Amino acid sequence: MVSGIQIQEGPTKIIVPEDHSAGGPGKINGSVFFNEQMAFNRDISVMFLRAFDSEMTVCDAMTATGSRAVRIANEAPKTTVTANDISAYAMPYIEENIRINNLRNCTASNRNLHSLLAENVFHYIDIDPFGSPMPFLHSAIIGCRRNGYLAITATDTAPLAGAHRDKCERRYQCRPLRGPMCHEAGLRILIGSIAREAAKFDKGIEPMLSFSSDHYFRTFVHMRDGAGHADKALDQLIYVAYDPETLERSYSSEPDKEHVHGPFWGGRLFDREHLGKMDPSGTAAERRCTKMMDYWKNEIDDIPLMYEISEISSFVKMTTPPFDKFIERMNQYGRTSKTHISPTGFKTELTLKEIISVYKEVSGEMR
């Protein structure tokens, strides 16, 4: 018998250590990690995988209690899941969680993921470490079947969002950005780093779903085999110049004296066709999933980088107009959307000069 408490996530039962994390980045309180707040994150994996018509082999390479693995096996029935963790303490939890959900399509594995993925290939591999996923990326790419999928989480949000530049440069060989767009920039550093690592193996990536949430960044990418795909992905890397005094952002495909931040992924974050097949019904955090799906489906993802309405307010020094009204008016002049990254953030094809002009127009009407 394993010591712990039984919780319910969606239709799946999970035994977890009694002393587990309820939110934030989480930490190991006992010997095995579990974070309740990540139920939403696990929901997204379930929705992502059950949107495929084909049978898929799945490796949850760092599964801890097996929570994500058993949820996938139980809620995405066309999957065959390997629930792996290096920790021997995790095994009783994984085995018990497979047993209490009567799963025949899930197997416990107690391996170092580097050797597991050197010897086995899977259609889908999930990497969910403490901190940066970079030390595990090479193995994940090797263990991914031809044209398979990787799901990568990074919880080292402070370096990625520019709070610790040196650490970001060491881990990701990328100079981060500080400013209102720093979370989108962090997400784009993560994706760009996956593209650069994959290119070493003549593989390209196509992001299918990428988001910033709570204390982490996460992306699901489709791996595309072939040097042509690798080159195409590398062509989407960008370098950024940002002036906090003028709010001006500009982009270049090469680094130069001004464009010193990067490289960032400058391409799309979502695959709308796949998003259209993802169904939140029956997930643990169904309302949150539905709300986020709505954001992702409508978010402009082919234009970096977002603005915050507060930065325009401080710059223009005029009353902030109601956000919805501002977005609606912006859309009369050019493609504009909200972003899941911040409730007061927006993406637009308009230039800064045009944004300021629309802002003044809407704000002026409020007097």
Ligand SMILES: C[S@@+](CC[C@H](N)C(=O)[O-])C[C@H]1O[C@@H](n2cnc3c(N)ncnc32)[C@H](O)[C@@H]1O
């Ligand atoms: C953040 S926890 C994973 C949480 C889990 N995915 C969940 O949703 O609850 C990271 C896990 O990675 C495991 N781990 C660390 N290095 C590993 C390696 N080289 N191979 C396999 N597992 C590893 C740790 O034992 C730990 O359980």
